[in-house]
Amino acid sequence: MIYDAGTVTPTDEATDKGSSTRMDSSADVIRSQNTWNRPVFLIGFMGSGKTTVGRTLARILDRTFLDTDEMIVQDQQMPITQIFEKYGEPYFRDLETGLLRKLEKDLQETGRQETTIRETGREETGRQEPDLQEAGRQETDPSGYVISVGGGLPLREENRVIMKRIGIVIYLKASPDTLVERLKGDTSRPLLQGGNMREKILSLMEKRDSFYTQAAQIQLFTDEMSVRETARCAARQIKITVEKIPQIR
Numbered sequence: 001m002i003y004d005a006g007t008v009t010p011t012d013e014a015t016d017k018g019s020s021t022r023m024d025s026s027a028d029v030i031r032s033q034n035t036w037n038r039p040v041f042l043i044g045f046m047g048s049g050k051t052t053v054g055r056t057l058a059r060i061l062d063r064t065f066l067d068t069d070e071m072i073v074q075d076q077q078m079p080i081t082q083i084f085e086k087y088g089e090p091y092f093r094d095l096e097t098g099l100l101r102k103l104e105k106d107l108q109e110t111g112r113q114e115t116t117i118r119e120t121g122r123e124e125t126g127r128q129e130p131d132l133q134e135a136g137r138q139e140t141d142p143s144g145y146v147i148s149v150g151g152g153l154p155l156r157e158e159n160r161v162i163m164k165r166i167g168i169v170i171y172l173k174a175s176p177d178t179l180v181e182r183l184k185g186d187t188s189r190p191l192l193q194g195g196n197m198r199e200k201i202l203s204l205m206e207k208r209d210s211f212y213t214q215a216a217q218i219q220l221f222t223d224e225m226s227v228r229e230t231a232r233c234a235a236r237q238i239k240i241t242v243e244k245i246p247q248i249r
């Protein structure tokens, strides 16, 4: 059984359907209460909509969007297929873990810097520029990121632990049919090249679903929702979840 009972589905989010005024005002409320100091991570299988939903969610929350694949491609100056070919998958996985470690360090340093400045009574926030700036971002506070992570990143235990420790983790679920439809003809994902795409997806999903589930505090089943509906649903679920978890600073 791939989808568990804890997943939020469109039925749970019935108010989303046909009520854009209501949705817009709820998004405003969420934005105005967007004070939690944790990055939001979007995880899930390739093609589950992490990047598109992440961009929209970042807009709704007025936060900065990052994508680990894009950051790695930019850093390595080559596409993911080439990184896999030239250096192998373990090298790529180490780069993913490196990004998370860096993010956690930046968060800790930002927190320390803020505390020191508050103690000395100076007025300015004095937040440090995170090194994630190397990826060309303008955000000054890493706790304000919405981050879409590569589909294989949550498979490493260390990555799951870091994400949950520092952030709010949302698992975007989609059915195999939806994934096959979205991913057909894709040439950018090395793990799906050659052979039967559906079989590859089914076999990887089987191995990965429990890791995604372990990694996430929120699960959303996205098949029946538009990108916008999914993002709004995610924003509401974050608000509920954030009240239950301790702050990181």
Ligand code: S3P
Pocket (backbone or CB within 6 Å): 044, 045, 046, 047, 050, 069, 080, 149, 150, 151, 152, 153, 188, 189, 190, 191
């Ligand atoms: C991968 C997913 C890809 C990318 C790489 C490996 C995976 O990211 O990181 O091709 O192992 O599932 P998306 O999930 O954004 O497609």
